[in-house]
Amino acid sequence: MATVALRIAWRYLFSKKSHSAVNVISVISLAGVALASMAIVCIMSVFNGFTDLAFSQASVLSPDIRIEPAKGKIIGSVDSILVELRGISGVEFVEPVVEERALAICGDKQMPVKITGVTDNYGMISDIVRVVKEDGVFALNDSVLGDMTTLSVGAALTLDARPTSLSRVAVYVPRRVGRINTANPAMSFRADTLVVSGVYQTDQAETDADGMIIPISVARRLLEYADEATALDVKLADGVSVDEVSSRIGLLLGGGYIVKDRIAQQEESFRMISVEKWVTFCMLAFILVIASFNVVSTLCMLVIEKDANIRTMLAVGASRYMVARIFMIEGWLISLIGGVIGVAVGAVLCLAQQFWGFIRLGGNHDMMTTDIYPVRLDGSDMLVVLALVAVVGFITSSLTALIARRRMSVTVGE
Known part of the structure; x- marks a missing residue:
């Protein structure tokens, strides 16, 4: 049943919709999740870079x-x-x-x-x-x-x-x-x-x-x-x-x-950077949650559009749980695909800055320790972002599944 629901959800995700607005909103929802994920990866990598910079400066006079x-x-x-x-x-x-x-x-x-x-x-x-x-x-x-x-x-x-x-x-x-x-x-x-x-x-x-x-x-x-x-x-x-x-x-x-x-030896300085990093992460995570609610609206419109398909699946013996699971999986797919794309793009941008340094700091470079914006990509940060996307996607998809089941109750009642 799970495989069938996944195959149908995958087909709904990429099939052409009868209303072009549904396609547009689906792309917008996926792009919103991707942009939020990319922003989190880039910001956390910047904080990693500043942490390394602070460590290198601390090591000048600090012993091992x-x-x-x-x-x-x-x-x-x-x-x-x-x-x-x-x-x-x-x-x-x-x-x-x-x-x-x-x-x-x-x-x-x-x-x-x-x-x-x-x-x-x-x-x-x-x-x-x-x-x-x-x-x-x-x-x-x-x-x-x-x-x-x-x-x-x-x-x-x-x-x-x-x-x-x-x-x-x-x-x-x-x-x-x-x-x-x-x-x-x-x-x-x-x-x-x-x-x-x-x-x-x-x-x-x-x-x-x-x-x-x-x-x-x-x-x-x-x-x-x-x-x-x-x-x-x-x-x-x-x-x-x-x-x-x-x-x-x-x-x-x-x-x-x-x-x-x-x-x-520099505990206060590193603690301050760490606190700033995770406070910023929480703020961007909140933006990701808001962007994920676009997925709910997208799937609600899809449930309405697939009303005839829902009737057909119920008529041939599909359970309400299976039909609701189709829309739940589709919402999760939108979130995960958007998250993977965002993390991948963010990783490419951070690696480009880390190795080639195309973004430079403003001001008088002669008075600075470094004139390149410090960035360091950390694999654990990428995993944290993907886990966040998966959790938020599961929550929003669960809301969509609940809406789909209520819609089916109305359909059966008719």
Whole structure:
């Protein structure tokens, strides 16, 4: 029975109707579902592209893995922990990091900054060298000039500091131990002066706003640390699974530490993109539902047109359930065919943009990380869209089957 109903529905779908309006409305219904499906695939692929772009930008200064204390902000006995971590397979570098807020002063300019104390291997763990402006270099110390700092572009502009031996930045941090001398407030701060070696720009607002990279020895001296650190940055060997190494580190250190990959380090940014993606998906899904209601109107007109056929099928012994199932299957076919066409066209457009980049972003391309509209087609998104089309098509087709059965009740009554 199901095969017979499918064959009849397929014939009704492609056969010429006695009223041309039914053909036109059928095409419009199918096109509406196709356009809505195509739009969902393209929009979700765009969000995937922006997610990849955000990940690539986050990876500039973010290590492969960062280890932070579960409570408090200090990791003690860092040297012994480093020895254990460097023995884990897949770990290439492990270096301590000290981060804190401070006050930076350069000439008559001052601003609060986020100091990041790092070791000489910081250039191996991050891509800081790649994002330093051409008129400077990433350096932590010099045999003649002494300790050096690399400023973010926001801090450099605010402090009016440039990478020259004459551009020195003083850093002030409140004392962690001892009493405050109200008669001499300056004694309540520890200070140091560094030469600006370079300026970096990652095109991330948070990173570029107030960053200041300094030697970890200076950071520890300012904060009165011995071998403490606020985090441990891990660089993995090529081809090593981040999840596997993270699990090994977690088992080694226990529950007193939090092990974060790059996505977890930028959790808020990626969560925002994910929320925007699925909110947009819900809005476009609502448009797809509205477009699918055109299928109901199309099938209602088809039920009226096939009134004589319905009488004939009932007369030769077909059940009302079978006849109603014919129109239900036809409605589902319209939705599925429209959905498949829309997903296929959307996939072709996204792949064309992904590989050839024919759509470009507006604005000054010299100031952008990329001038091509970022897109990445994901097969799971296509499956989600097809599943949505199938569910919506089933619901609208069920409504049509109900209308067809009522129509048959009237026909039999006549």
